[in-house]
Amino acid sequence: MDFPAELKRQIARVEHGLDRHVPAAGTRPARLHSAMRYSLEAGGKRLRPVLVLSAAELFATTAAYDPAADPVPAAVAIECVHTYSLIHDDLPCMDNDDLRRGRPTAHKAFDEATALLAGDALLTHAFSLLATAYAGRPALAQALVRELADAAGSRRLIGGQMEDLLAEKKADATPDELEFIHLNKTAAMIEAALVMGGRVGGAPEDALPALRHCGRSLGLAFQIIDDVLDATSDSATLGKTAGKDARADKTTYVKLHGLDASRRMAAELTATAQSALAGLGRNHAFLAALIAQMAGRTK
């Protein structure tokens, strides 16, 4: 398998899906739809939607194209939710960031009210898309909505955000609080991506716990590596401001456990994710290579 070529192919499917399954910028209300697309088109790694597609391919058969088994709408839905969470995170009342991936954040490019509404609309659109694209398989649509809404909900994604904000106001977060934050703020959506992909691809129910376990480990590793890179990389390599955590005296894995232990934890979690994946007994070469790439990333 040619990993870079395959990754490029998967990302192209995501980009095409985003264009196809999100309202066009010119449709009424044009300003709102423009803001939604502006943020979606800011790029990024497309990690979560690529995970959806590759998890679906673990299970998909080579039968004729079936729109009801197309994982692209599920991939787009999860990227809409991820993008909404970034837009709202960047708002002045949250992290107050002016730049995201080198471009002005949504509230800078438009205004705060438009950014707020664009985030709301992307979140809402994710559920509309799942319910519409999989209308022909209502049990799948129901399961996908439930999976995504739970991962993005008050106990997980939003809960992680909330505790992250509260932790910033305290002198020190505990290891337990830090794990709660990262399990929910980061790992929840990565878990959901793999499980949703598996469901669309027709994974048997008994394969879902392994996908979930893989996603949870991968998500935690991803966040720890983020912490390590913030502490060790420079802004030019990272494409965003480095050293922010230390300057803000933010509690991170690096601050709590040190650099070496953090790198070791990330490596162990990555190995756990790989073995959960391998345990499925499917052709998982692409997903394994993607996980390895994530573990070795420098930005």
Added chain:
Amino acid sequence: MDFPAELKRQIARVEHGLDRHVPAAGTRPARLHSAMRYSLEAGGKRLRPVLVLSAAELFATTAAYDPAADPVPAAVAIECVHTYSLIHDDLPCMDNDDLRRGRPTAHKAFDEATALLAGDALLTHAFSLLATAYAGRPALAQALVRELADAAGSRRLIGGQMEDLLAEKKADATPDELEFIHLNKTAAMIEAALVMGGRVGGAPEDALPALRHCGRSLGLAFQIIDDVLDATSDSATLGKTAGKDARADKTTYVKLHGLDASRRMAAELTATAQSALAGLGRNHAFLAALIAQMAGRTK
């Protein structure tokens, strides 16, 4: 039928459902769940959820209690979406309101970030609840998610908000723009309430257009009456600041068409709603009385 007693009974079902189907204030993260409940418990007319329940009763048979046919979760879901839209509307970057129903708004009682996240979480919870409570009827769950997500989405509820914000910045909105705003900002969710209730109650597909037509007319009438009351009532009666529209030189039905014509339009739309309802040929005494009460309301 004793209308006040029946209305009280329906509202009690909604209140009980809100308590049962929304995370408890003390569960982690407690601050987030407290903020969600604070706003949900602020009261209000509970119009949308009562419409869900009463539309379901138009079609429900008197068979034994079936949790998969219980309209309460759908009613709670629509109230969660309505409440999220109020929380985000009240934020400083939107209408910047400090009071709602006589109590401090969520960002005043908590803070802006918590209010933002509580709104996000209520919106997300609505979809989780529909997918969970109706898991035993996946086609119903899928249809309800689609109905609610479309009504709350970028072309309807959020679209109406967006155009409302843009209209405020212009000297004058046109009648067409005003109708777009109200059809989407107000009528969309009232339509969805009746259609969702009908679906849960087992309405045949061919009854849904009449429910939608009823909701659309009712929603527009509701908004025009709001405009009339803002222009003619006092703050004490209204329970909120009266005369706000005129002071802000906001384009309303009253400003565009005058008081008499606005009252006439509201009466005509109410009559349209009543005849759409009557055309269903069901026992609609409660819903008809509710519509009549809405048309005659003084706050």
